[in-house]
Amino acid sequence: MGFLKNLFGGKEKPYVDKHGVYFYVQCDNCGAKVKMRADKQHDLNREDGGFVWHKTIVDNRCFRPMPTVVHLDGRHQVTHAEIEGGRYLTEAEYLAAE
Numbered sequence: 001m002g003f004l005k006n007l008f009g010g011k012e013k014p015y016v017d018k019h020g021v022y023f024y025v026q027c028d029n030c031g032a033k034v035k036m037r038a039d040k041q042h043d044l045n046r047e048d049g050g051f052v053w054h055k056t057i058v059d060n061r062c063f064r065p066m067p068t069v070v071h072l073d074g075r076h077q078v079t080h081a082e083i084e085g086g087r088y089l090t091e092a093e094y095l096a097a098e
């Protein structure tokens with residue numbers, strides 16, 4: 001059994017989410033932070049050589065909807081983001097203690 005484990009154990013790669021784009025949002029009303037995942041294939045719509053993401057984000061504290069539209073370039077980098085009722089955070093801001 002140890003032989004098989006050694007044979008296959010070294011080939012495992014760390015999980016990388018190639019299909020997901022992550023967004024971090026904070027609710028203006030209650031301050032709750034929300035991490036959102038958009039699937040590149042299913043959630044993003046092609047537009048002008050890039051992508052656009054339409055979503056209504058709801059946090060799990062006050063449940064107030066935060067409609068958002070995010071524009072991304074062809075490499076899934078955010079070029080412009082609009083949101084009502086909240087604001088976008090960087091990953092570092094999201095991970096920081098409240």
Ligand SMILES: [Zn+2]
Pocket residue numbers: 027028029030031032059061062063064
């Ligand atoms: Zn809220």
